[in-house]
Amino acid sequence: MSQDLQATKEYSTKAASSYKWEMVVDLDRCSGCEACVVACHAENNIRISGEKEASEGRAINWIRIERYWEGDYPDVKVKFLPVMCQHCDDAPCEPVCPVYASYHTPEGLNAQVYNRCIGVRYCGNNCPYVARQFNWFDPHWDEPLADQLNPDVSVRSGGVMEKCTFCVQRIRSGKEVAHKEGRRVRDGEITPACVQSCPTAALIFGDRNDPDSRVSHLTKSRRGFHLMESLGTHPAVTYLRRLSE
Amino acid sequence: MTDRPTVWEEMPKINRDLLAPLQTTTWTYFLWVGVLSCLVAAGAGAWTFQIQTGIGQTDLHHPIFWGSYIASFVFWIGVSHSGTFISGVLRLTNAEWRRPVTRLAELMTVVALLVTALFVFYHLGRVWRFYYLIPYPNQRELWPNFRSPLMWDATAIFTYATASTIYIYLPLIPDFALARDRIHGWRKTVYRWLAIGWHGSQAQWRTLEMAIRIITPLIVMVMISVHSIVGFDFGMALVPAWHSTIFAPYFVVGAVHSGLGMVMIGLYVLRKVYHLHNYVRTEHFEKLGKLLLVTTLLLAYMYFAEQLTVWYGKVPDHIAVQHSLLYGAYAVPFWFMVSCIYVIPLLTLVWPRFRQWPVGLMIVGLIINIGMYIERMLIIVPPLAHPRLSFQWDEYFPSLIEFVILVGTLALALLLYSLAVKFVPVISIWEEKLGKKHAPKR
Numbered sequence: 001m002s003q004d005l006q007a008t009k010e011y012s013t014k015a016a017s018s019y020k021w022e023m024v025v026d027l028d029r030c031s032g033c034e035a036c037v038v039a040c041h042a043e044n045n046i047r048i049s050g051e052k053e054a055s056e057g058r059a060i061n062w063i064r065i066e067r068y069w070e071g072d073y074p075d076v077k078v079k080f081l082p083v084m085c086q087h088c089d090d091a092p093c094e095p096v097c098p099v100y101a102s103y104h105t106p107e108g109l110n111a112q113v114y115n116r117c118i119g120v121r122y123c124g125n126n127c128p129y130v131a132r133q134f135n136w137f138d139p140h141w142d143e144p145l146a147d148q149l150n151p152d153v154s155v156r157s158g159g160v161m162e163k164c165t166f167c168v169q170r171i172r173s174g175k176e177v178a179h180k181e182g183r184r185v186r187d188g189e190i191t192p193a194c195v196q197s198c199p200t201a202a203l204i205f206g207d208r209n210d211p212d213s214r215v216s217h218l219t220k221s222r223r224g225f226h227l228m229e230s231l232g233t234h235p236a237v238t239y240l241r242r243l244s245e
Numbered sequence: 246m247t248d249r250p251t252v253w254e255e256m257p258k259i260n261r262d263l264l265a266p267l268q269t270t271t272w273t274y275f276l277w278v279g280v281l282s283c284l285v286a287a288g289a290g291a292w293t294f295q296i297q298t299g300i301g302q303t304d305l306h307h308p309i310f311w312g313s314y315i316a317s318f319v320f321w322i323g324v325s326h327s328g329t330f331i332s333g334v335l336r337l338t339n340a341e342w343r344r345p346v347t348r349l350a351e352l353m354t355v356v357a358l359l360v361t362a363l364f365v366f367y368h369l370g371r372v373w374r375f376y377y378l379i380p381y382p383n384q385r386e387l388w389p390n391f392r393s394p395l396m397w398d399a400t401a402i403f404t405y406a407t408a409s410t411i412y413i414y415l416p417l418i419p420d421f422a423l424a425r426d427r428i429h430g431w432r433k434t435v436y437r438w439l440a441i442g443w444h445g446s447q448a449q450w451r452t453l454e455m456a457i458r459i460i461t462p463l464i465v466m467v468m469i470s471v472h473s474i475v476g477f478d479f480g481m482a483l484v485p486a487w488h489s490t491i492f493a494p495y496f497v498v499g500a501v502h503s504g505l506g507m508v509m510i511g512l513y514v515l516r517k518v519y520h521l522h523n524y525v526r527t528e529h530f531e532k533l534g535k536l537l538l539v540t541t542l543l544l545a546y547m548y549f550a551e552q553l554t555v556w557y558g559k560v561p562d563h564i565a566v567q568h569s570l571l572y573g574a575y576a577v578p579f580w581f582m583v584s585c586i587y588v589i590p591l592l593t594l595v596w597p598r599f600r601q602w603p604v605g606l607m608i609v610g611l612i613i614n615i616g617m618y619i620e621r622m623l624i625i626v627p628p629l630a631h632p633r634l635s636f637q638w639d640e641y642f643p644s645l646i647e648f649v650i651l652v653g654t655l656a657l658a659l660l661l662y663s664l665a666v667k668f669v670p671v672i673s674i675w676e677e678k679l680g681k682k683h684a685p686k687r
Contacts, residue, residue, distance in 0.1 A: 053301075056304075056306055057306035057307060057639055058301060058306050058307075066634060066636040066637075067636065068635075068636065081636075083634065092482075092483045095390070095392040095393060096392075096393050096394065096395070096481070096482070097390055097393055098378055098389055098390050098393040098395040098396045098399070099377040099378065099387075099389055099390060100387065100388075100389075100390045116377065116387070117370070117371070118369050118370060118371050118372075118374045118375065118377050118378070119300065119369050119370015119371050120368070120369060120370070120395055121310035121311065121370065122310075122393065122394075122395055122478075122482075124307060124308070124310040125308075125310050125311060125482055125484055125629060126482050126483050126484065128483055128632065128633050128634075129634065130307060130308045130632050130634055130637045132307070133307060134307060134310065134370065135299075135370070136299055136300055136301025136305070136306070137298065137299035137301045138299060157371070158299040158300070158301075158370070158371075159299065159300055159369070159370030159371035159372075160370060160371065161370075228633060231483065
């Protein structure tokens with residue numbers, strides 16, 4: 001093993017204990033406006049699918065607002081459920097990938113290595129949250145959208161699986177700044193695009209290893225639950241129940 | 246001892262009859278090969294188009310990430326079980342009637358396995374990166390993930406392909422030697438190489454018999470493990486209605502069921518085309534019909550056990566899939582499948598008179614295979630179409646490109662088999678002779 005590789009490995013093991021990224025979704029605050037969806041598309045170079053592909057079920061959304069109707073007309077209640085990759089600690093998508101394209105970072109992120117992915121799509125089947133999205137064709141953007149691609153995020157080719165990364169590029173740059181200044185990342189310093197753009201502040205992101213972070217406080221809330229907790233996937237996303245039923 | 250001379254007089258006739266397909270070819274054969282080649286070319290064209298433009302040429306979309314290619318993969322693996330099951334199990338049990346059936350069933354195994362491997366490639370999103378699945382040393386120190394059932398699958402199929410090639414080759418050696426001695430031209434050289442110096446000495450026979458005796462139980466075990474692992478691809482997943490312990494044994498029995506059906510078709514067609522009525526007799530169809538009856542009952546029992554458990558358990562995620570099958574979006578194919586693989590075989594094969602009727606048995610074999618293909622689709626699609634988050638429910642039907650590729654691949658399988666028939670005696674000549682020698686006095 002080369003020395004560089006050894007150094008990288010040591011670095012990543014050392015970093016293991018420092019951060020644990022988690023998100024909180026306050027369902028009581030979500031109005032279903034989908035600003036998060038738009039922000040995510042812009043930030044993460046998500047391909048434009050268009051009307052036809054969307055109707056075929058090929059539109060790619062790393063975060064989506066699921067809409068459930070409850071009750072019968074006229075007493076109908078609409079309920080919104082924002083769903084993104086839950087970055088499970090025991091992620092069902094990871095062991096089934098035959099080429100290690102889906103793997104777990106020491107910071108608790110469920111990462112997808114686009115270069116390694118060959119598109120067997122087992123991970124997509126095995127994700128109970130249907131969070132994984134597949135590139136059925138090569139990506140394209142209508143002009144002038146192609147000019148606003150984010151240089152920090154790789155563009156994925158056709159035949160590759162992708163999904164929410166918790167905006168790993170923002171986590172990286174936030175950590176670099178903190179590292180230069182010789183401190184830990186402050187709470188609220190790193191915000192994924194969806195969190196940043198949510199007008200009702202229904203999404204909160206932070207470091208679970210920091211006992212004083214907002215995320216750490218909120219996950220202890222009595223309203224907190226995980227999506228499909230019974231499956232034992234240990235998600236990194238905590239949902240907060242609605243107050244008004 | 247009075248019948249001895251007649252047995253020996255029969256030998257040249259057996260040689261002539263069974264080597265005939267290798268020596269004479271009619272124009273209908275060339276026509277058949279031509280038509281198949283056109284279909285194969287169409288399939289290859291469709292696949293090229295799919296590679297160039299994207300896997301989105303299929304009707305797959307999320308959450309239905311697997312579809313007709315994986316269903317076909319499972320189906321063809323099932324067909325490949327015909328050879329090993331029939332010849333392996335029948336050799337093990339020393340069933341005399343196996344002799345004219347083994348070779349053509351083993352040929353099916355090899356051809357079906359080649360076709361199976363193709364479906365893995367059709368399915369990949371980036372097929373040009375398929376070599377990531379192979380464990381080769383590389384600078385990045387990256388290996389395939391052996392925790393993945395797909396990796397088990399790749400290993401199992403590679404093992405099965407290797408083992409079944411050896412398994413078909415060993416009993417072929419004396420026949421290759423026979424062909425070497427009777428056939429002239431460039432093919433003589435090929436047969437000479439393949440016969441690896443067989444001259445029929447007592448020592449050689451002893452070695453061959455020992456080799457066959459060793460590999461037969463091994464191949465039967467490989468066969469069972471291979472289809473179990475294909476079942477694990479589904480059983481290991483978290484998907485509702487896939488996550489079940491019955492998948493491994495159910496897949497093995499299902500594979501043998503469709504494999505037997507396929508052998509029935511092959512047996513009938515080859516007998517008709519090459520006038521093998523003296524060798525493939527009604528008795529053989531009858532015995533295979535009995536076996537088919539056993540697999541029908543076994544499969545129905547397992548299917549019932551699984552569906553009853555789901556129905557009684559009433560777990561919402563699982564019951565949603567079952568409802569879609571019993572009276573929902575997939576009810577028509579479901580009940581069609583049930584009649585094809587359980588009801589029709591059961592109602593026909595129980596009659597001793599029916600089992601004496603080769604055409605009828607061939608048709609039942611065909612119906613079973615159509616049903617089993619639909620069954621594979623129904624195992625894969627409805628559970629994927631009903632994920633736990635009901636907001637994501639969806640439907641799927643194969644696209645035109647998928648159909649062209651499927652038909653092209655079926656044509657390829659038939660083409661490979663047709664070509665093999667011209668190169669390899671479809672009935673094991675020496676085993677047939679041995680059978681004649683052992684046969685009781687008439």
